[in-house]
Structure formats: C-alpha cells, structure tokens
Amino acid sequence: MEKLIKQAAPAAPSYSGGAAGATGYEHVVQRGETLSAIAKAYNVTAKAIIEANKIKNPNRLSVGQKLFIPE
Template sequence: MKDYTIQPGDSISRIALKHGISSKALAEVNGITDPNKIRVGQVLKIPEE
C-alpha cells in the first residue's frame, strides 16, 4: 500500500479514479463510512496492484 495525502478539491471518487481502484474499495481499506467527511491533509492508504 502507499500513502496519499488528501488535497483541496479531492473526493473519494476522484482519488479512487486517479489510482485505478473503486471508491468502495478505497473507503473500505481506510475505514471510511461517510465519504463526505474526508478532510484536506488526511492520509489515506491506497492499495497497489
């Protein structure tokens, strides 16, 4: 896994698309139950192939 720091304007769907994974997978890996509650500076784990 790699780390990704959320930037202004990011969303779960945009981050997932950028990294070629589903929004659902990204949320599950990071324990996110409400994708609207991510914040700038938060660090997400991005699954790698």
C-alpha cells in the same frame, strides 16, 4: 486535479498499511479532492479505499487526511 494526484503518487508501491500485509500507496488529501477522483487516479474503486481506511462517511474527507490506497 488528476495531474496533482498523480504527482503525489510514488512511482512504485512503497507503503504497507490498511489490512495486514497489504501494499499500496499513501495519499494525502488536498483541497477540492473527492474520494471518487482519488480512486480514479489510482485506478482502484472508491469502495476499496473506504474499506481499507474504515471510512464512515465518504463524503467527508479532510484536507491533510492520509489515506491508504490499496494496490
């Protein structure tokens, strides 16, 4: 799964979203991915992703859901 996530990550930060002026990555959730696995692949905390995306239930990610991954 990490291989798939790393392939989806752009080579350089190219997305700004989340908090005003924040830079990072956009990640599209794939089947079987968990928040903790996504966080590990981008070397950020799950808490940072939860806060940046205002996720109410981190156990309920949807396939195709776009997440902002802060740097």
